[in-house]
Amino acid sequence: MKHPSPACVADDDLALLTDLYELTMLQAYWWEGMHERGVFSLYFRKLPEPRNFMLACGQQYVAELATRLRFPPASLQRLADIDLFDDGFLTWLENFRFSGDIWVVPEGTPVFPNEPLMEVEAPIAEAQLLESLVLNQVQLETVLASKVVRLVMAAEGRPVIDFGMRRMHGMDAAIRGVRAYRTAGLAGTSNVLGGLIHDLPLRGTMAHSYVLAHDDERDAFRQFARFYPGTTLLVDTHDTLAAVRKVIDLMAEEPSLKVGAIRLDSGDLGALARDSRRLLDEAGHQDVKIVASSGLDEHNIAELVKTAAPIDAFGVGTSMGVSQDAPVIDLSYKLVEYAGKPRMKHSPGKINLPGRKQIYRRRDTQGYYSGDLIALRDEAIDAGEPLLTPLVTQGQIDEATLAEADRARKRVQQILPHLPPAVRSLHPADPAYPVELSEGLKRLQRQQ
Amino acid sequence: MKHPSPACVADDDLALLTDLYELTMLQAYWWEGMHERGVFSLYFRKLPEPRNFMLACGQQYVAELATRLRFPPASLQRLADIDLFDDGFLTWLENFRFSGDIWVVPEGTPVFPNEPLMEVEAPIAEAQLLESLVLNQVQLETVLASKVVRLVMAAEGRPVIDFGMRRMHGMDAAIRGVRAYRTAGLAGTSNVLGGLIHDLPLRGTMAHSYVLAHDDERDAFRQFARFYPGTTLLVDTHDTLAAVRKVIDLMAEEPSLKVGAIRLDSGDLGALARDSRRLLDEAGHQDVKIVASSGLDEHNIAELVKTAAPIDAFGVGTSMGVSQDAPVIDLSYKLVEYAGKPRMKHSPGKINLPGRKQIYRRRDTQGYYSGDLIALRDEAIDAGEPLLTPLVTQGQIDEATLAEADRARKRVQQILPHLPPAVRSLHPADPAYPVELSEGLKRLQRQQ
CATH class of the missing domain: 3.20.140.10 (nicotinate phosphoribosyltransferase)
Incomplete structure (x- = not known):
């Protein structure tokens, strides 16, 4: 060897x-x-x-x-x-x-x-x-393109983002996949090298590890939003709605803090999106968007769209990265x-x-x-x-x-x-x- | 870009x-x-x-x-x-x-x-x-290794060969796949670069295109066996058993011709293997082996082994290359x-x-x-x-x-x-x- x-x-x-x-x-x-x-x-x-x-x-x-x-x-x-x-x-x-x-x-x-x-x-x-x-x-x-175009159609105009590098078959798939994703109509990718080479906007949020490394979830949110104005905060590490309330409290305490979106990554995405939207709207944060990820494919995206779940963008990994139903x-x-x-x-x-x-x-x-x-x-x-x-x-x-x-x-x-x-x-x-x-x-x- | x-x-x-x-x-x-x-x-x-x-x-x-x-x-x-x-x-x-x-x-x-x-x-x-x-x-x-080890177990000691580069997700998968295949126990690979880098013996037969490019299947067989003594001849381009008879005739006409194996690539592999084995044995060619490919996975390999189909080696592509049932x-x-x-x-x-x-x-x-x-x-x-x-x-x-x-x-x-x-x-x-x-x-x- x-x-x-x-x-x-x-x-x-x-x-x-x-x-x-x-x-x-x-x-x-x-x-x-x-x-x-x-x-x-x-x-x-x-x-x-x-x-x-x-x-x-x-x-x-x-x-x-x-x-x-x-x-x-x-x-x-x-x-x-x-x-x-x-x-x-x-x-x-x-x-x-x-x-x-x-x-x-x-x-x-x-x-x-x-x-x-x-x-x-x-x-x-x-x-x-x-x-x-x-x-x-x-x-x-x-x-890959033939799978992804289905998710794009299902999302009916809402952006779909590639979070799938970790589920793809190796490096070439990860990079060339972004090329196929761009053709098929994805709005962005988390994959730095793939996005740079194939000219698809880079997108990223935060991982559970970042929240867990802080003794207090609130500190993690505050720091990340201070560093990256307009960022997306991951709210499901402990209790999703409790975390959404923490985000709202932080924005009240520190009005200069700019939170672009929250990200739901587990549970009943439709119900959590509705509850989160209500909490955010009641606090006057109509501008804070909701990103959903976790086990998404074209069928559950279509269902979320059909039931008018207030989700502004979808992050997809596993089902898409290998075209799981037809690899x-x-x-x-x-x-x-x-x-x-x-x-x-x-x-x-x-x-x-x-x-x-x-x-x-x-x-x-x-x-x-x-x-x-x-x-x-x-x-x-x-x-x-x-x-x-x-x-x-x-x-x-x-x-x-x-x-x-x-x-x-x-x-x-x-x-x-x-x-x-x-x-x-x-x-x-x-x-x-x-x-x-x-x-x-x-x-x-x-x-x- | x-x-x-x-x-x-x-x-x-x-x-x-x-x-x-x-x-x-x-x-x-x-x-x-x-x-x-x-x-x-x-x-x-x-x-x-x-x-x-x-x-x-x-x-x-x-x-x-x-x-x-x-x-x-x-x-x-x-x-x-x-x-x-x-x-x-x-x-x-x-x-x-x-x-x-x-x-x-x-x-x-x-x-x-x-x-x-x-x-x-x-x-x-x-x-x-x-x-x-x-x-x-x-x-x-x-x-990939977790899929391939199942095929190796199913084959019960018969060699399993990787023909799957064309079905894998890109270049890295093709090359690193060979590394996983070696670990899991494959006997060889058709993938030149993968095999050279990861030290798995290279194996190859011929494609239908080689047979089709010749006006006469018999010429294609004769030339290839002259060039590559001990090679494997692909016998299903037109009619499998007719082609096996042509191989036998060629060996009779030209006793110096060394054919290592025939390869079955479509149809009922068990029945064709049995009929081909009988034709070869009747002509005294017990030493010519039979390789089977075409839509193989661990389940049909196990079935062929269980029914004692006279197949000496299995070539596998599609089901293995992306671990189709669990990618x-x-x-x-x-x-x-x-x-x-x-x-x-x-x-x-x-x-x-x-x-x-x-x-x-x-x-x-x-x-x-x-x-x-x-x-x-x-x-x-x-x-x-x-x-x-x-x-x-x-x-x-x-x-x-x-x-x-x-x-x-x-x-x-x-x-x-x-x-x-x-x-x-x-x-x-x-x-x-x-x-x-x-x-x-x-x-x-x-x-x-």
Whole structure:
């Protein structure tokens, strides 16, 4: 074991973050002289049960990583030590640059089963090499964004804040999660590094430990509010309503003290919010807000909103940090064309779609999305908005489109109102959003 | 947004991978002159429903990170830009070194509710700062190891291989997951970088894309087996048993061809394994092994083992990569003592344990673990093996104990047979493994 272990992955090691078979297949392609272009399509076959759509996220990020993949000398040495690769192939790796094309649906686009989130076309070895990294990275952000957008919808405009770093699977998830959260519409994050890197406002309150370290809860509140005017005080360490009264007393004793909010973190959040609101209002503190956390997910947020609980913001950790009810999506990265010929695996009972594709999204007269058509990319279709656009061309990333990734958050806000209400609902949509195959695609499928 | 984004976290940025409130609390402690020692205890209150025990993992790794946490100039500048921290405090951070003590249960130890996996004692700010990172990192490995050990037990000695990088939550999970997998007893991993860093043998087969890129499946098999003598051939791209026959024909045509195994990746794995075994045996290929993958978890592995399916090794991805049935554990890092005084939050219906603690694990006359006692650390107890041992003392890590982390895998193998059969079972243990509180601890608890 290398010691001390690196915290995560340095850029120089990134090309080795792959499955061994990618590299042995690459060497086989190279030995066989199979340098013709392959097209790989990234999609999922089935929605996780509790989801009506997935929010595609991470594909622009990983496309950018793909253009930067290199095998520096240290990586080549590590591969040489495995004793599977010959010098000629290692020299080929030394000169590796991704030289192909990558089409993506823009980040923040709702996607449905069998729709390609990404298509990669390149000399087959180059496109093959991306598989493991693309799957790992797109799954991470897509799974998280698809959960979080549900909480954002449930909160109906009230801010939802990420408190989840401690529940996420490691460092990369914690940081890249914030990127997905920003796209999905969270208002802030407690995660300092994640928020700084991915430009989401930092938010923080206090922990029980701070209150417990003081012999008197009142002292803890007084000190923290003096230090951080407008801060949020955590009121459930001993007795929530007693603590709210202490906050009110402190504000009476020391009128210059500015308390921005109180935070409820246990118990019946709806009832405690109502009682706290009443106490605060009676004391003339209509401006002190109420933040709730503790075991929140989209369902109890929706219930609190429906019952008009006077909660101004929600802090969420556990349910969101790993997308607890659907932590995984069965993404595939499949070869659909090689050397100009369509390719297709035959899987009993499963849909496989050969060839380069495009997705067309249609709207009805009210502006709602009414259904998608998956077609061959070169088929003449005049039915809705095409979703896949080129992001990487001959190994060069389109910087304008990449910068546009930053507009993914706005895209989500614009798109959500156009999803049919049943699809936007937290409950299973029945029937599911319609996705059809074009005549050209069905014909090609039958020919395989 | 910083662009290009870093792949993950550089050592220099690690101290910023924390929740904002840790830093604002630290500054408050510093402003208040609260420099006395605090003790924090890391534990969980409840087992996830499908688990009878958790395998503690990651605590030695993160303790080592804690001793290396620093705030270099770039981090301090980022904090200065947030506009919450004053120069005096930033100077204190500049000189930050963890100077305290960390006790841990050894990695690979089964743990139960309310048992401390780790206790951190230091000037309160130093111990507080570790909270978010410790929770994030210990959860990651503990959740993954606790899932994987179940698959290892179910396989009853047959090798289980990690194919799950693509289903894990990001890069850190993929790499650190391999560390947890090694501890839990996996035989190998497909993840190149993870396996190289954490010293687990690399394993790989081939993807459907390799077969599909060839016009003839037989060519794909022939080439791959020529290139990689003893390799594993994936036989389910078109028709599994037809492909097994092709492999047999190839070996007849070209007797020098060495095929190590075939891999089944869809369909009824038990039936296909039996039919494939028969075909291979009839052709005299008793030495060609059968690897199965596709939707495996501990329950269907147990079923395949029970029905004596002739499968020599299992490749697992989705169910394992995120610990799909229990992706999260509600770990707490709670202040239990400050300035020599025990501290305890009052949570209706929840157990909170003040003070520095020790766990004693008892055995019955047959050698099975018969129950644990959680006691105060300085209580005189003569009842079983104490589990918590010092790993970091006055900021210095015990290199001998750290190196011993590499023996965690062996520890798991030694310990598992001593767990009572009901606890080792894949089904819920009823009654649960008994964990009691010492008289001293109960007395202290009542006094809070």
